[in-house]
Amino acid sequence: MHSTHAIPLPNGQTLRLGPMPTIMGILNVTPDSFSDGGAHNLIDAAVAHALAMIAEGADIIDIGGESTRPGSTPVSTQEELDRVIPVIEALIAAGVTTPISIDSHKPLVADQAVQSGAVLINDVHGLQRDPDMAAVAALHRAGVIAMHWDVARDPDKPIVDDIIRYFERTVALAEAAGISRTSLVLDPGFGFGKSLSDNYAVLNATRRLTNCGFGVLIGTSRKSMIGKVLHNEPSERLAGTIAANVLAYANGAHIFRVHDVKPNRDALRIAQATLYGPSTERG
Template sequence: MHTTHAIPLPGHRTLTLGPRPTLMGILNVTPDSFSDGGEHARLDAAIAHARAMIAEGADIIDIGGESTRPGATPVSTQDELDRVIPVIEALIATGVTTPISIDTYKPLVADQAIQAGASIVNDVHGLQGAPEMADIAALHGVPVIAMHWDKARDLTRPIADEVRRYFEITIAIAERAGIERANLILDPGFGFAKALSDNYAMLNATQTLAKGGYPLLIGTSRKSMIGKLLGNDPHDRLAGTIATTVMAYAQGAHIFRVHDIRPNRDALRVAQATLYGPPET
């Protein structure tokens, strides 16, 4: 069953994680993301898509200005700022109260995004990239989603063991920087420096990873772990995504980072009713 966590957000708000699954909507304002590159690069398109995801039930909007797909061209700090800050400012200015996370590994982008209105940092390098990232999060008192991405891991060890070892380092970095324990969320990093077998072994080990005492975020949406298995393109991977989402939820995961809000929401509601019973009518 699911552990319960109260994640403090700026503005005296709280993000409550527990049996009710939390949906994070993906908003890539990039020209080259693997699934939706260029679709939401214009400001008006980005705002419209964010609002559509919120209307469908997104609990968090995750904004990213640099693709992390294999072979993607690196983006300068200024270019990334130019992509994400106007979107955050526009969402806040139009009255959006849904928490916004900034998907970046650059401390300056995280800092400026928080000042513009973002309330969560989503770091694909798990606080083990730029040393200042943990300090920025601690300074602003915002939660951090720390993802596993270890290109130098021991390939002879089970992937779940290597993920736990990596997170031990992340947790120590967070503690030294002064990040509160309640402000750390872990993401095992599906698709990042992992073979197909690693991804499915890790999905099968979600229950073990969820027992670490920290909330767990799952990001499998439209990824190649589904495409390689089923032989389909990113936009045909919804059924596979839902399967991974439901399996991870049943093993104790809390947050699900997805492109398609409504169908994942519906599937998770059925899974929740199965585990905990349907709401009283």
């Protein structure tokens, strides 16, 4: 079954994780994201898409201004700021109270994003690339989503063991910076420095990760791990994404980072009803 977690956020809200699946809607404000690059990189389009995802049931909006797809071109700190900050400010000005996450590995971007209204920092390097990232999160008391991406890992070692060791380092860094363990969510980083077999080994071992004592985020949406099995394009990977998410949910995962909010939410609510009993309450 699901562990429960109460993650304090800097705006006084609390992100509660447990049996209810938490849906994180992806908002890429980049021209080169692997799946929807360029679709939402204008402020009005980005805000409209965020509001549409919230209407479909997104519990978190995750905003990213730099693509991490293989072969993507890095962007400067200023360019990333120019992409994400106006969108965060526009969402806050529109009265959005849904928690906003900033998907960035740059401490200055995370700092400015939280000051503009974001409440979660989603770091693809798990606080291990730049020591200032942990300091920024601690300063603002932001929630932290720490992803596994170990570019120096030994591919001959079991991937799940490697992920757990990596997160032990992340937790130590967080605690040394003054970040509470209750503020951390772990993301095994599907597709980042992993073979196809690695990705499915991690998915199959979701329960080992959820037993580590933290909330767990699953991010398989439209990724190549699905396309390589089904031999299809990113826009055709909804069914595969749903299958991966339902399997992970059944093994205790909490947050599901997706492009397609409503169909994933509906599928996960059916999985919840199966495990915990149905509810007829709307929401």
